[in-house]
Amino acid sequence: MVGFIPEAELDRVLARLAGPYRLYVPVSCAGRVELGEWSPGIRPVLEGRAYGTAKQLFLPRSEELFAFGTHPDGTPRVVQPERDRRPLALFGLRPCDARAIGMLDQVFLGQDPPDDPYRERRQGALLMGLVCSRPGRACFCAQVGGSPAGTAGLDLLFTRIGGGFCVEAVSTAGEAHAAQEDWPAATAAQVAGAREIQQAAAPAAMATPGLAQELEARFEDEVWARLHEKCLGCAACTFFCPTCHCFDVMDAGSYDHGTRLRCWDSCMFPKFTLHASGHNPRLSGKERMRQRVMHKFCYYPLRFGPEACVGCGRCIEVCPVNLDIRAVLAELGGSE
């Protein structure tokens, strides 16, 4: 069933979520769209995708895994951090971002054992997506197998039509939530309107088949020397990528008293692969940039299927030297 929420009702729908959930929506922040925690009076921005990723809600920039110390009698003491344990709800998520969360799920939940801190945040989260009626200037989701109306990773799909939103449950959790909310059914005309918008947004191009295999054979290709030339070797692209998930585990404090942290790391940093011996197998920016591209378009797809890039375009927007992943793919013979 397709439900309908009039535009004026949205606020009430969000308010109901905000108690049991930690609710995040796209908000306007000095000319940028960012994900912000909803509170009464906040109007979600319905145009454009957020500058930052939803990844940071599930895999924060830095998180305390536990604190450690010693009891007065000298025995070790480990303390789990206090957290807001309400599940997350995200409204206005773009289909690319939801798809990216699905990829993080593969890495953090699809393994044995699953990753506890990630699972804690991810479990029970409600992902409410919004169809992109007008893809942005750096978007290329359709070229990497996604769609501006895609439902992968989502629980509920919202399509904005005149006067409100058509809402469809696209997962079991979404169905349960829709049943509970009991939204009035959309009229046939409203459903037709939503379908039209979804179809207009549907992919124009499809992913390049065989790119992963082809890249595997091009590890030593000369092209890498040229491709990385202007790259500065910062972590802007990886930190803002919704599928990049590399982390470092470190201790803060002293040997017998401190916290163990998990923090974002980046394959673009020289220290990322530095061995204790001092040897570094990825010596220069060339090897590091190759790793970034290969991980997304070769290693991950060979292992899990789709590319580890959802075409959100964030790396294109944040790169200080405008190194465009679409151009890189074009040079490598991929999509675009």
Place this chain on the structure above:
Amino acid sequence: MMPEAALKELAARLLEEGLVDLFIGYGPGSLPLRSTPVFLRQAAGAGGLILGPTCENNLAPYLARFPGERVGLVVKACDARALVELIRENQVNRENLYVVGVPCRGVICRQKLEGRLAGRELTAGRIEGDAVRCGGHEWEEAIPLDQLVHPSCAHCRLPAPELFDVCLGDGEDPVAASGEALEARDARDAGARYREFSREMEKCLLCYACRQACPACYCPECFVDRSQPAWMGGSGDLSDCMLFHLVRALHVAGRCVDCGACARACPQRVDLRVLNRRLEQEARELFGFTPGLDPGHKTLPGSFRPDDPDDFVK
């Protein structure tokens, strides 16, 4: 001849005649009002070179990657100042360089532009004289360039390149930086300045784009990348961010040319000039030294006079 046309011709000639092995300049970017660094090894690509207010990167940091090669490099005035420092510090060999100075009226500050567009997506943009013509879905707006120039440019008191082999646009396109007055020493109390500093540092993610974009940050191994001992945590919490930026500030003091490349590289819009303009000001006011000028002078951190002021040492 317009500077851009002259640049294309010059770069083609330098490469064709083998006077340089590599020419580093700017080409059109993939997003509106962006340019991107280009590396030419053949004259054929020279026609794609561009100049103008979208050329926001400082290209000097790239030089370290091409030791021993003869490189042609496009420099705006601030980039040229950075080059003076690199030469002073024996980081680049002047003999291997062909420096092309270009006129500059300031580069666009994407942060100011974002604020001005207030959430509208820019899908087309071009510079027409003094106007930046912006456009998106069902809207168009022309914004005067001087309202969009980066704060470093607005304060640029030295908008003509100091160092060059050729300076394009010699006089015909006089450099028209808005030359805002020298800033007065920040009179706010320490608390207010600390709050401003904290507010900026809270945004930082420690992605190190600022460091990577900076011509003065060329250490083969940055102190933050040491793990034995670890001088700093990498968690990105406020104290880590403050520590990184304060140590970086000390390391670039008297060397920072206020080119603003670090601030423009920052994806989080951290106002790094909170520190940088102060560094430049202190070097000038206390030691009468302006980084990037006077190539014959010793480095500021490397020179000592018995009568150097020391009343800031408490």
